[in-house]
Amino acid sequence: MSVKKLSAKAFNKWVDVCVQEHCVYGVQAKNDRFAFGPLARGVDLRLDYDVTILPPKKYLQPPSEALLKFNKEAEYESITEVEPFVIFGIHPYDIVAISQMDKVFSADNGDIHYMKRREQATLVAVDVQNASDNVFAGSMGTAVVDEGFDILLTRLKDSYLIDIRTEKGEALMKHTKKAEDATEADLKLRQQVQEDNKALLNKHELLTAPQELPALLNQSLDHPVWKEKAELCYSCGSCNLVCPTCYCFDVEDDVDWSLDEGVRRRKWDGCMLAEFAAVAGGHNFRRHREDRYRHRYYRKGRYIHERYGDIACVGCGRCITACTANIANPVEIYNRLREDH
Amino acid sequence: MKEPHVCESKSDIYLPEPATVLQVKPMTRLETYFKFKLNSGKPLGHRPGQFVQVSLPGIGEAPISISSSPTRGASFDMVVRNVGNVSGAMHKLRSVDRVGIRGPFGTEFPVDEMKGKDVLLICGGIGLVPVRSVIQYILDNREDYGRIMILIGTKTSADRLFIEEIKEWRRVKNITLLETVDHRDENWSGIEGVITMLLPLVKVNPSETVAVVCGPPIMYKFVIVQLQKMKVPDAEIYVSLERHMKCGVGKCGHCQINQFYVCQEGPVFKFSDISDIEEAIE
Numbered sequence: 051m052s053v054k055k056l057s058a059k060a061f062n063k064w065v066d067v068c069v070q071e072h073c074v075y076g077v078q079a080k081n082d083r084f085a086f087g088p089l090a091r092g093v094d095l096r097l098d099y100d101v102t103i104l105p106p107k108k109y110l111q112p113p114s115e116a117l118l119k120f121n122k123e124a125e126y127e128s129i130t131e132v133e134p135f136v137i138f139g140i141h142p143y144d145i146v147a148i149s150q151m152d153k154v155f156s157a158d159n160g161d162i163h164y165m166k167r168r169e170q171a172t173l174v175a176v177d178v179q180n181a182s183d184n185v186f187a188g189s190m191g192t193a194v195v196d197e198g199f200d201i202l203l204t205r206l207k208d209s210y211l212i213d214i215r216t217e218k219g220e221a222l223m224k225h226t227k228k229a230e231d232a233t234e235a236d237l238k239l240r241q242q243v244q245e246d247n248k249a250l251l252n253k254h255e256l257l258t259a260p261q262e263l264p265a266l267l268n269q270s271l272d273h274p275v276w277k278e279k280a281e282l283c284y285s286c287g288s289c290n291l292v293c294p295t296c297y298c299f300d301v302e303d304d305v306d307w308s309l310d311e312g313v314r315r316r317k318w319d320g321c322m323l324a325e326f327a328a329v330a331g332g333h334n335f336r337r338h339r340e341d342r343y344r345h346r347y348y349r350k351g352r353y354i355h356e357r358y359g360d361i362a363c364v365g366c367g368r369c370i371t372a373c374t375a376n377i378a379n380p381v382e383i384y385n386r387l388r389e390d391h
Numbered sequence: 392m393k394e395p396h397v398c399e400s401k402s403d404i405y406l407p408e409p410a411t412v413l414q415v416k417p418m419t420r421l422e423t424y425f426k427f428k429l430n431s432g433k434p435l436g437h438r439p440g441q442f443v444q445v446s447l448p449g450i451g452e453a454p455i456s457i458s459s460s461p462t463r464g465a466s467f468d469m470v471v472r473n474v475g476n477v478s479g480a481m482h483k484l485r486s487v488d489r490v491g492i493r494g495p496f497g498t499e500f501p502v503d504e505m506k507g508k509d510v511l512l513i514c515g516g517i518g519l520v521p522v523r524s525v526i527q528y529i530l531d532n533r534e535d536y537g538r539i540m541i542l543i544g545t546k547t548s549a550d551r552l553f554i555e556e557i558k559e560w561r562r563v564k565n566i567t568l569l570e571t572v573d574h575r576d577e578n579w580s581g582i583e584g585v586i587t588m589l590l591p592l593v594k595v596n597p598s599e600t601v602a603v604v605c606g607p608p609i610m611y612k613f614v615i616v617q618l619q620k621m622k623v624p625d626a627e628i629y630v631s632l633e634r635h636m637k638c639g640v641g642k643c644g645h646c647q648i649n650q651f652y653v654c655q656e657g658p659v660f661k662f663s664d665i666s667d668i669e670e671a672i673e
Contacts, residue, residue: 118405271669301451335635
């Protein structure tokens with residue numbers, strides 16, 4: 051594939067055509083913050099955003115997703131129709147998170163509901179232009195990416211570099227005739243942007259290499275930090291909801307007014323919520339906040355790693371921002387464990 | 392560029408297949424026995440100790456242990472305690488009603504590795520429900536196994552399950568079957584006390600014995616300590632653990648015990664595999 055270049059003006063026109071030709075979700079301003087939403091006009095796209103409130107995960111694993119139709123005769127049928135769509139403006143750390151989700155949902159018992167959506171999605175990534183207050187992607191090795199997307203955009207002074215990696219990416223590029231080949235000088239500029247981002251996207255500095263986290267956690271089961279932080283936890287699950295690598299779900303039946311048929315849905319769930327590990331009959335296997343709080347960090351830093359080989363934290367910093375009790379900074383926790391180790 | 396991971400499976404892991412209720416029989420105040428058959432006529436294909444997800448349209452889905460041995464034909468049994476949405480609604484099922492079934496899921500009691508050995512089965516309360524699948528399997532292959540010791544504990548005599556079947560089990564050669572109730576009443580003249588009281592009453596040859604433990608969460612640590620005192624090796628103790636298994640296929644995250652998913656690496660665990668896992672045994 052190839053790296054192309056579009057002037058800022060031609061870029062906006064290209065996005066306008068993309069929006070007319072495809073179902074496009076893009077980053078837009080939402081009051082004083084940013085969010086992915088249906089994109090109507092190229093001019094609304096805000097690729098200079100710092101971080102979105104929710105990660106783009108919401109289009110691949112929707113908050114409420116129909117899995118099956120059923121009727122009262124207990125006949126069940128899969129729902130898998132998904133129209134093609136484009137997500138415009140995904141930061142590198144969120145691309146890494148999506149690659150992790152791909153692994154989870156394709157491994158072992160493959161999940162056709164996730165994979166259908168994933169197949170229909172075109173991912174347009176963008177190198178970060180403004181660092182958010184709590185990002186630490188630099189520490190997690192996720193400030194830049196070289197795979198997992200269909201197109202990667204990089205803002206240069208008056209233009210965008212467009213790195214096209216797949217046929218889906220090529221298909222989008224058919225909507226402009228203004229693209230030129232990127233020059234050696236352009237690629238050097240891009241490299242500089244990416245090198246700078248590794249340093250800039252590091253508002254909290256993790257003092258240990260991410261791959262050391264499983265071993266560090268392994269030795270920190272009884273560390274006082276779990277209880278100390280958990281005592282302030284509201285068990286609200288906000289850290290779960292905004293996390294790009296949280297994918298746990300609950301399943302519910304929604305019955306139609308007719309009472310003859312209905313839809314089985316999966317809905318986002320969170321391991322910090324009090325009832326997450328409760329079973330019928332009332333026994334709760336993680337009834338203390340401390341158990342749930344520690345579980346979340348162990349799942350991110352150790353359990354997922356053992357199962358899939360990934361550290362399930364990409365350094366987006368959304369949990370830090372979302373936590374009303376100010377106890378959800380993973381870097382603070384991990385540095386503390388390291389200090390006391 | 393790596394293409395996104397390809398999902399090998401073309402079938403839907405969440406899609407239940409239709410099954411029909413063949414028989415319903417109340418067992419206690421809270422527990423009811425059900426016999427099911429897949430509408431396809433095919434056997435479920437389960438192994439002793441595995442579970443299925445039972446779907447009731449509009450109510451939802453719940454993980455339920457299979458209580459019968461695969462040696463007993465194409466139908467399969469469950470005994471359900473009326474404690475949740477699905478289990479509650481199941482108590483309104485009548486024969487010929489239809490449900491959805493996914494599975495079987497999870498690990499099995501190691502009925503092959505047990506061959507040639509004595510088997511000690513320790514069942515608290517509805518822990519007898521999944522263990523019954525092993526007992527039936529052993530009885531149907533009786534010559535493959537050594538001595539069978541079945542220890543059963545319930546809260547009261549009114550909570551006893553499979554009363555008629557237990558009478559038959561007692562009659563089988565080389566079976567020791569002991570029952571206790573936590574609280575004796577006018578309907579019980581047998582042993583009174585918690586299930587650990589039964590262990591000293593059986594003669595166990597620790598080097599020749601495989602132990603199976605299934606019961607309420609509180610029971611495990613007390614039983615296991617006693618088995619260890621009796622010198623049964625941790626690698627010969629199997630436990631079946633309960634957790635909230637929402638999806639049954641290792642995705643939803645609810646049944647996690649540290650790095651394990653109970654629906655995948657369990658529900659039957661070799662105790663030596665989980666003895667240093669802090670969330671496993673309460």
